[in-house]
Amino acid sequence: DGGITQSPKYLFRKEGQNVTLSCEQNLNHDAMYWYRQDPGQGLRLIYYSQIVNDFQKGDIAEGYSVSREKKESFPLTVTSAQKNPTAFYLCASTSMRGSYNSPLHFGNGTRLTVT
Amino acid sequence: KNEVEQSPQNLTAQEGEFITINCSYSVGISALHWLQQHPGGGIVSLFMLSSGKKKHGRLIATINIQEKHSSLHITASHPRDSAVYICAVKENTGNQFYFGTGTSLTVIP
Numbered sequence: 001d002g003g004i005t006q007s008p009k010y011l012f013r014k015e016g017q018n019v020t021l022s023c024e025q026n027l028n029h030d031a032m033y034w035y036r037q038d039p040g041q042g043l044r045l046i047y048y049s050q051i052v053n054d055f056q057k058g059d060i061a062e063g064y065s066v067s068r069e070k071k072e073s074f075p076l077t078v079t080s081a082q083k084n085p086t087a088f089y090l091c092a093s094t095s096m097r098g099s100y101n102s103p104l105h106f107g108n109g110t111r112l113t114v115t
Numbered sequence: 116k117n118e119v120e121q122s123p124q125n126l127t128a129q130e131g132e133f134i135t136i137n138c139s140y141s142v143g144i145s146a147l148h149w150l151q152q153h154p155g156g157g158i159v160s161l162f163m164l165s166s167g168k169k170k171h172g173r174l175i176a177t178i179n180i181q182e183k184h185s186s187l188h189i190t191a192s193h194p195r196d197s198a199v200y201i202c203a204v205k206e207n208t209g210n211q212f213y214f215g216t217g218t219s220l221t222v223i224p
Contacts, residue, residue, distance in 0.1 A: 042119065042215055045212075092158075101145055101165060106157060106158040106160075109157060
């Protein structure tokens with residue numbers, strides 16, 4: 001079955017440590033996204049990538065970094081520079097073929113707690 | 116400024132009731148998505164619309180492009196429909212999505 005896998009589901013880190021969240025998809029999707037979800041707010045875009053080795057900052061990219069070395073993988077690193085990293089992180093992907101609109105697929109999310 | 120507004124924020128219904136969730140948006144779009152998020156956090160896509168109306172089982176989604184408005188209807192609601200429903204739009208000038216803050220639905224037996 002095709003889908004998006006995020007790991008781990010729960011992650012606990014001490015302040016000052018970098019942490020990397022994994023996102024893998026086997027849907028052959030070109031576009032991948034990282035969102036942050038906080039209570040009472042809509043999903044906010046951290047980074048997105050439309051092709052391998054290319055990515056763009058979203059609205060809240062400060063303190064985060066990404067890489068896209070393979071089409072299937074789009075890991076997110078939460079650095080110590082991120083002032084308020086405790087949140088629920090969601091990875092998503094969609095196809096970008098021409099003008100065709102494709103559904104947005106989500107992983108099950110990673111809940112990061114930094115103390 | 117929120118590109119996508121949803122109402123209501125919270126909704127409690129008795130089992131069997133007809134439910135409507137509304138979504139208004141302010142940007143030009145190529146498609147509108149209705150998403151469902153259960154307490155565990157994972158999000159699933161319910162509908163993708165660019166015009167008209169779609170139906171899956173007890174769920175119906177409509178969109179009025181001229182008025183920049185969409186509605187999600189649930190007929191004969193059931194406790195398993197309890198979830199957060201999120202409206203999202205894909206802008207027509209790029210590859211970004213904008214999301215509403217969600218409607219938290221609780222259906223009481």
